[in-house]
Amino acid sequence: EKHANSHFISTQTQMIYMLALDFSPCAKKIISYTKKLVNKEEDSVILFSVLELYDSGLLNAIRVDFDFQILEGANKEMAKANGEMMKSYQEEFEKLGIKHEVVVATGSPSEQIVKIAGSKNADVLIVGSRGQNAMKK
Helix, strand or coil, X not given: CCCCCCCCCCCCCCCEEEEECCCCHHHHHHHHHHHHHCCCXXXXXXXXXXXXXXXXXXXXXXXXXCCHHHHHHHHHHHHHHHHHHHHHHHHHHHHHCCEEEEEEEECCHHHHHHHHHHHCCXXXXXXXXXXXXXXXX
């Protein structure tokens, strides 16, 4: 005699996909893949990016005469470019009616990916890799 609970199947239908995105061609492939994967009625997507800003403290230890305005300008340009990239990805999900949110952090990419994926309860984490990436293969 079989019991009703003998074949447990998860009833969780909503999935939270977290996409770790950057400026690489792989990021566009991740977006394309995810748009096909998600169920737009139930799932949601976290568009995530990490800004690796230049650290003036490190350079200060190396060069006393360094012009830190150059560094500030570079950080501002990176932040601006990242914002434009994330906005373009966000628009793609808006057009399809897929629930999403944008999260941008600063610091170490590996540490921030783990931290944010945990805090947002992501079910699926999709990341590329540097160099010869898995999405290309």
